[in-house]
Amino acid sequence: MPRINIKDIAQKAGVSKTAVSFAFNNPSRLSEATVQQILTIAEEMGYSPDPVARSMSTGRTGTIGLLLPQPLPEIVRNPFFPEFLEGIGEVCAHSGLSLMLVPPLKGSIRRAIINAAVDGFLTLGLEEFKATMVVLRQRGVPFVTVDSDPIEGVPAINVDDAGGACQAMRHVLSLGHRQIAILAIRSGKQGHYREYVGTLGARMHGYLQALEEYGLTIDRRAIRLLECASTEEGGMESFQTLWKLSRHPTAIIAMSDIIAIGVIKAANTAGLHVPQDLSVVGFDDITMASLIHPALTTVAQPSREKGEIATRLLVKLIEANAKPVHQMLPTRLIERNSVCPPRREEP
Amino acid sequence: MPRINIKDIAQKAGVSKTAVSFAFNNPSRLSEATVQQILTIAEEMGYSPDPVARSMSTGRTGTIGLLLPQPLPEIVRNPFFPEFLEGIGEVCAHSGLSLMLVPPLKGSIRRAIINAAVDGFLTLGLEEFKATMVVLRQRGVPFVTVDSDPIEGVPAINVDDAGGACQAMRHVLSLGHRQIAILAIRSGKQGHYREYVGTLGARMHGYLQALEEYGLTIDRRAIRLLECASTEEGGMESFQTLWKLSRHPTAIIAMSDIIAIGVIKAANTAGLHVPQDLSVVGFDDITMASLIHPALTTVAQPSREKGEIATRLLVKLIEANAKPVHQMLPTRLIERNSVCPPRREEP
DNA sequence: TTGTACGCGTTATCAA
DNA sequence: TTGATAACGCGTACAA
Numbered sequence: 001m002p003r004i005n006i007k008d009i010a011q012k013a014g015v016s017k018t019a020v021s022f023a024f025n026n027p028s029r030l031s032e033a034t035v036q037q038i039l040t041i042a043e044e045m046g047y048s049p050d051p052v053a054r055s056m057s058t059g060r061t062g063t064i065g066l067l068l069p070q071p072l073p074e075i076v077r078n079p080f081f082p083e084f085l086e087g088i089g090e091v092c093a094h095s096g097l098s099l100m101l102v103p104p105l106k107g108s109i110r111r112a113i114i115n116a117a118v119d120g121f122l123t124l125g126l127e128e129f130k131a132t133m134v135v136l137r138q139r140g141v142p143f144v145t146v147d148s149d150p151i152e153g154v155p156a157i158n159v160d161d162a163g164g165a166c167q168a169m170r171h172v173l174s175l176g177h178r179q180i181a182i183l184a185i186r187s188g189k190q191g192h193y194r195e196y197v198g199t200l201g202a203r204m205h206g207y208l209q210a211l212e213e214y215g216l217t218i219d220r221r222a223i224r225l226l227e228c229a230s231t232e233e234g235g236m237e238s239f240q241t242l243w244k245l246s247r248h249p250t251a252i253i254a255m256s257d258i259i260a261i262g263v264i265k266a267a268n269t270a271g272l273h274v275p276q277d278l279s280v281v282g283f284d285d286i287t288m289a290s291l292i293h294p295a296l297t298t299v300a301q302p303s304r305e306k307g308e309i310a311t312r313l314l315v316k317l318i319e320a321n322a323k324p325v326h327q328m329l330p331t332r333l334i335e336r337n338s339v340c341p342p343r344r345e346e347p
Numbered sequence: 348m349p350r351i352n353i354k355d356i357a358q359k360a361g362v363s364k365t366a367v368s369f370a371f372n373n374p375s376r377l378s379e380a381t382v383q384q385i386l387t388i389a390e391e392m393g394y395s396p397d398p399v400a401r402s403m404s405t406g407r408t409g410t411i412g413l414l415l416p417q418p419l420p421e422i423v424r425n426p427f428f429p430e431f432l433e434g435i436g437e438v439c440a441h442s443g444l445s446l447m448l449v450p451p452l453k454g455s456i457r458r459a460i461i462n463a464a465v466d467g468f469l470t471l472g473l474e475e476f477k478a479t480m481v482v483l484r485q486r487g488v489p490f491v492t493v494d495s496d497p498i499e500g501v502p503a504i505n506v507d508d509a510g511g512a513c514q515a516m517r518h519v520l521s522l523g524h525r526q527i528a529i530l531a532i533r534s535g536k537q538g539h540y541r542e543y544v545g546t547l548g549a550r551m552h553g554y555l556q557a558l559e560e561y562g563l564t565i566d567r568r569a570i571r572l573l574e575c576a577s578t579e580e581g582g583m584e585s586f587q588t589l590w591k592l593s594r595h596p597t598a599i600i601a602m603s604d605i606i607a608i609g610v611i612k613a614a615n616t617a618g619l620h621v622p623q624d625l626s627v628v629g630f631d632d633i634t635m636a637s638l639i640h641p642a643l644t645t646v647a648q649p650s651r652e653k654g655e656i657a658t659r660l661l662v663k664l665i666e667a668n669a670k671p672v673h674q675m676l677p678t679r680l681i682e683r684n685s686v687c688p689p690r691r692e693e694p
Numbered sequence: 695t696t697g698t699a700c701g702c703g704t705t706a707t708c709a710a
Numbered sequence: 711t712t713g714a715t716a717a718c719g720c721g722t723a724c725a726a
Contacts, residue, residue: 005703025703029711056403057705072432088419093450096452138393353721362695377695399720401722
């Protein structure tokens with residue numbers, strides 16, 4: 001049986017569609033009695049306006065889309081995602097918007113963009129951004145990028161990944177470490193770090209800058225780079241790989257806390273003491289970082305604010321054609337207990 | 348300027364709207380040359396079909412809604428939410444669906460339901476469920492409830508909260524504890540535990556059943572009940588409240604891990620040793636539970652599976668009119684290091 | 695391949 | 711002031 005629609009109600013109540021619509025959306029334009037009668041009949045017949053039809057008329061969906069570079073399960077496993085969502089959620093709640101999570105559709109971001117009935121997009125850490133941007137432009141709704149390399153004319157919210165990474169590396173270097181392994185989030189670029197882009201690129205840039213200040217660079221011996229999945233397992237495996245080598249690093253700098261935590265767990269398992277035997281630094285400052293033993297020294301980024309500011313900007317763009325601005329949020333090193341000076345070099 | 352629409356393309360290409368539509372959705376019905384021509388022109392003019400209009404025609408949005416009882420920020424702060432989302436996400440990814448998070452709109456769940464352009468709803472832990480159900484029925488799309496008291500004829504996925512709670516309480520009782528505090532998630536019912544409903548009610552029921560097996564009940568002296576917010580702060584405050592009393596409990600059973608973790612932190616701060624001075628049990632088995640020191644003994648629920656199974660059912664209901672079934676998923680006690688027998692009674 | 699009806703609610707315009 | 715009429719938005723299905 002077909003859904004009850006506005007026409008059914010209008011007929012039953014002996015009024016026009018307009019009257020029914022007014023009864024719901026603009027009751028003051030109708031007499032009290034008419035409104036009551038219409039609402040009563042609507043209630044009886046179980047009428048509820050079709051949101052799609054309404055969006056068709058109003059040109060608004062009341063929804064913003066969060067465009068995700070990976071399938072939902074992988075994204076939500078990322079521990080800082082909830083905090084980011086929290087920031088988005090605050091603005092949504094305030095503005096009466098719903099949030100649509102938009103992962104690639106059958107593997108295609110393009111398809112996902114084209115299909116999503118939203119008033120605007122937030123994009124999170126998109127990699128092949130240029131192609132996606134073309135589709136977004138074509139799609140014809142405003143969008144704000146988060147954690148993508150900023151492009152002129154495209155609203156973008158970022159955090160100071162380079163600065164934070166630089167601080168982290170400096171910290172370790174200043175304590176005297178000279179045998180250091182960097183654990184990068186797997187890029188598909190096989191360790192060709194000069195090709196890193198986005199968040200990955202910015203963090204790498206920060207590490208390299210600090211190294212340079214000390215006259216160092218990645219040399220595959222004292223200063224090493226490994227790529228691994230941004231998971232606990234990734235960190236554990238990397239630790240094991242490193243510990244098979246003849247010369248062990250005295251410090252490991254990971255591009256994400258979850259990798260760093262994997263390292264600490266593997267190190268504990270191997271009977272090492274962190275930080276005495278091995279210093280470990282993370283990135284992100286997820287909740288877990290302060291809970292693990294030893295508490296993780298890491299770079300904090302304001303994930304919640306990132307979501308909040310990006311969403312606020314998007315809402316403005318949707319409503320008022322605000323200017324497409326760029327904004328960079330600060331990061332800062334949080335010193336906890338997973339870093340100390342290296343042991344004296346053994347003879 | 349108005350959006351480019353299908354008519355513009357049709358005119359420019361000198362074909363009908365239908366042809367343009369086919370070029371996108373059913374190219375095999377058109378000659379190769381026509382398709383190419385249309386697609387080229389569409390590309391040039393930056394055309395992208397309007398998803399709302401498409402939904403209007405097809406009667407499908409390709410989106411399911413997750414109906415939330417609280418504003419987004421509060422929900423995502425809940426540590427087991429990501430796992431639940433992960434389960435939903437798996438099915439969505441597989442079925443090519445997007446997920447819309449639907450918090451109350453301007454405080455009204457009703458408004459949120461009516462406004463959401465989705466093909467079906469998942470509801471999570473709704474409290475005033477009966478009223479909401481009426482609206483959902485009226486809305487005319489299938490829905491599956493999760494963590495609500497099951498109602499005949501309404502598809503429902505639950506976990507065995509009562510059984511898990513019972514196991515937790517039995518465990519503590521079997522070790523000899525007889526001074527026990529239950530920390531309930533704040534209900535708005537001021538400790539009138541017989542009125543608890545939903546998850547809260549089921550867990551309470553389990554605790555009471557185990558107590559009864561030992562001939563005990565909540566007596567406000569040996570066996571106490573406190574309500575608090577399901578946050579770390581809630582747990583910490585509850586600990587402090589309890590420790591001001593003349594007679595301290597030897598065990599605290601919390602309805603959520605996050606409360607339990609708050610208790611452990613407050614106890615540590617107060618110089619107590621968990622579990623020697625105080626046993627603590629949680630509920631949910633969030634990631635943090637195994638990381639905190641001492642590792643938390645708690646009741647594990649299959650959050651991911653819960654999301655997965657509920658979504659699978661919803662998809663079936665949307666596609667094929669499956670039967671509205673009820674399903675209950677098992678919970679189990681995870682014994683870690685936050686529980687041990689009580690000290691001998693001091694003279 | 696095309697023309698046309700259709701889905702459904704909103705809103706500008708008009709009439710009483 | 712109260713209400714009706716009709717146009718509108720846009721893609722899709724179906725008959726031709």
